[in-house]
Amino acid sequence: MRSLKKTRRIQIIVIAAVALAGATALIGYGFRGGIQFFMSPSEVTAAPPPPGQVFRIGGLVEDGSLIRGEGTQITFRVTDGGASVPVTYTGVLPDLFGEGEGMIGTGRYVDATFQATEILARHDETYMPKEVIDALKEQGVYQDPDAATGS
Numbered sequence: 001m002r003s004l005k006k007t008r009r010i011q012i013i014v015i016a017a018v019a020l021a022g023a024t025a026l027i028g029y030g031f032r033g034g035i036q037f038f039m040s041p042s043e044v045t046a047a048p049p050p051p052g053q054v055f056r057i058g059g060l061v062e063d064g065s066l067i068r069g070e071g072t073q074i075t076f077r078v079t080d081g082g083a084s085v086p087v088t089y090t091g092v093l094p095d096l097f098g099e100g101e102g103m104i105g106t107g108r109y110v111d112a113t114f115q116a117t118e119i120l121a122r123h124d125e126t127y128m129p130k131e132v133i134d135a136l137k138e139q140g141v142y143q144d145p146d147a148a149t150g151s
Helices: 002-031 041-046 130-139 145-149
Strands: 037-039 055-061 073-079 084-090 102-110 113-121
Touching: 037 041, 041 055, 041 084, 041 130, 055 130, 084 102, 102 130
Parallel strands: 037 055, 084 113
Antiparallel strands: 055 073, 055 102, 073 084, 102 113
């Protein structure tokens, strides 16, 4: 009787381990294309990612760099105060997108230019993504908007 109980327990443990390994493999397979890393312009210029790697870049749109081309073609530079990266984008920009404003772009770094497939801008006058704030603080150029207004 004891060996039957022991055999059942071992079978249950093995089945649970196989199920856990299978679930982990399925989760990994599902995330393989969906995990995107964030890089600041300084990180991109210091160690450029491979051309096919999709990642997110964030910072401030450099003053005087925004150029609207024909149709929906836009070029600009994104900076964190330490480095600046040229960006190209084809599409409609968010309403609050502009020079000196925070942004995050998703895309690839090809031929020393970030080719964005998506551009996100802050959604109100005071919001800035945490990654962008951290990158700007690291370069010593972040200014707290609440400190300027005294709120």
